[in-house]
Amino acid sequence: DIQLTQSPSSLSASVGDRVTIICRASQNTITYLNWYQKKPGKAPELLIFGASNLQSGVPSRFSGGGSGTEFTLTISSLHPEDFATYYCQQTYLLPWTFGQGTKVEIK
Amino acid sequence: EVQLVESGGGLVQPGGSLRLSCAASGFIFNNHGMTWVRQAPGKGLEWVSYISSSDSTIYYADSVRGRFTISRDDAKKSLFLQMNSLRAEDTAVYYCARLRYSSSWRPFDSWGQGILVTVS
Numbered sequence: 001d002i003q004l005t006q007s008p009s010s011l012s013a014s015v016g017d018r019v020t021i022i023c024r025a026s027q028n029t030i031t032y033l034n035w036y037q038k039k040p041g042k043a044p045e046l047l048i049f050g051a052s053n054l055q056s057g058v059p060s061r062f063s064g065g066g067s068g069t070e071f072t073l074t075i076s077s078l079h080p081e082d083f084a085t086y087y088c089q090q091t092y093l094l095p096w097t098f099g100q101g102t103k104v105e106i107k
Numbered sequence: 108e109v110q111l112v113e114s115g116g117g118l119v120q121p122g123g124s125l126r127l128s129c130a131a132s133g134f135i136f137n138n139h140g141m142t143w144v145r146q147a148p149g150k151g152l153e154w155v156s157y158i159s160s161s162d163s164t165i166y167y168a169d170s171v172r173g174r175f176t177i178s179r180d181d182a183k184k185s186l187f188l189q190m191n192s193l194r195a196e197d198t199a200v201y202y203c204a205r206l207r208y209s210s211s212w213r214p215f216d217s218w219g220q221g222i223l224v225t226v227s
Contacts, residue, residue, distance in 0.1 A: 034214040036152070043202060043221060044144075044152065049214035087152050091213040095168045098152040 002027050002090050004099035012107040017078045021102045023071045023088035032092035035064055035073045038101070039084045047086075048073060078104075109133040109217045111203050116222035123193050123226070129186040129203030129219055137181040140164075140206035142215060143188050145199035145224075155201070156188065171197075193226045200224075 003026040013019050023033065031051035036044040046055045048064035051071055061076040075082055083106050088099040115127040129141070143155040156177040157166045165177055176189040186203050200223050204215035 032212050034212065036215075038152070043218035044204075044215070045218070046207075046214050046216045049207065049210065049216075050212040053212075055214070055216065089152075089154075089215075094166055096154040096157075096213075098154065101151045 001095055002029060002093055002097055004088050004090055004097055006086075006088060006099035006102045008102060009100065010103040010105060012105050013078055014107045015078050015080055017107075019075045019078055019104060021073045021086055021088075021104075023066075023073070023099050025069045025071070025090060027093070028068050029090040029092040031067050032090055033064075033066070033071045034089045034091065035062075036087045036089065037082075037084045038087060044087070075104075109205070111205065111217060111219035113201065113203055113219045113222035116201065116224045118225045118227065119193055121194060121226055124189070124191045125193065125224060127188040127190065127201055127203075127222060127224070129188075131184045131186065131205070134205070134217075136179075136184040138208055140213070141177075141179060141186045142204050142206060143177065143186075144202045144204055144215070144218075145197075146202070146221075147196070147199040150199075153199075157206075158186070190224070193224075195226050198224060198226045 033051045035048040038044045052064045085101045085103045110132045112130045142157045158177045174192045178187045200221040202221045203219045205217040207216040
C-alpha cells in the first residue's frame with residue numbers, strides 16, 4: 001500500500017498567514033494526488049485534484065503542487081473559515097489511501 | 108444542486124449486519140463512479156469501497172473485503188453498502204461520495220453528510 005505522510009500533523013497560525021502542508025508518498029504517485037478539507041461534523045470537501053488543479057468553487061488562495069512523491073498544499077492567506085483538518089489522498093494505486101491529516105488551528 | 112444523503116446507520120452488535128443507502132440527486136447518477144469512505148471516532152479518513160459507473164468494476168479495502176458488498180441501482184439513483192460480520196473497529200461515520208466525471212485522477216468531488224455506524 002502507498003503510505004502518505006503529512007507534515008506537520010498540526011499547526012497554529014493566524015488569520016492572514018501563509019500556510020504550507022507537505023504530503024510525502026512512500027511510492028511514486030505521479031500526480032494522482034488530491035487534497036480535501038474536513039471540518040468537525042461536516043462532509044469533506046475537495047480542494048485540489050491531480051496535484052495542482054483547483055476544484056470549481058474553491059477560493060484561489062488554495063493551491064497545490066508537486067509530483068512523484070512530494071506534494072504541497074498552500075493557503076496563501078488564511079481566512080477564519082480555513083481552520084480545519086486537511087487530508088491528502090492518492091488514487092494512483094489500490095487501495096486508495098489518505099494521509100493522517102493536518103489540523104490547522106487558530107494561534 | 109448535487110445532493111447525497113446517507114441512511115441506514117445505527118447501533119448493531121458485533122457479528123451483525125447493516126445496509127447503508129445513499130440517495131443521489133441533482134446530477135446524472137449513472138455517469139459517475141461512486142465510493143464509500145469512513146472516519147472512525149478521532150481518526151482520519153479511510154477509503155472503503157468503489158463501484159464504477161457501469162457497475163463493471165468494484166474495489167474494496169482489505170479491511171472490509173469479504174464482509175462488505177457495494178452495489179448501485181441506477182434507476183433509483185442509489186448507492187448501497189451491505190455490511191456483514193461487523194466488528195467494533197467498523198464503528199465510524201460512513202460517507203458516500205461521487206467521483207468527478209471523466210477525471211483520470213479520480214477525485215471525490217461531492218460527499219454526503221455521513222451516517223454513524225456503531226458496533227457494540
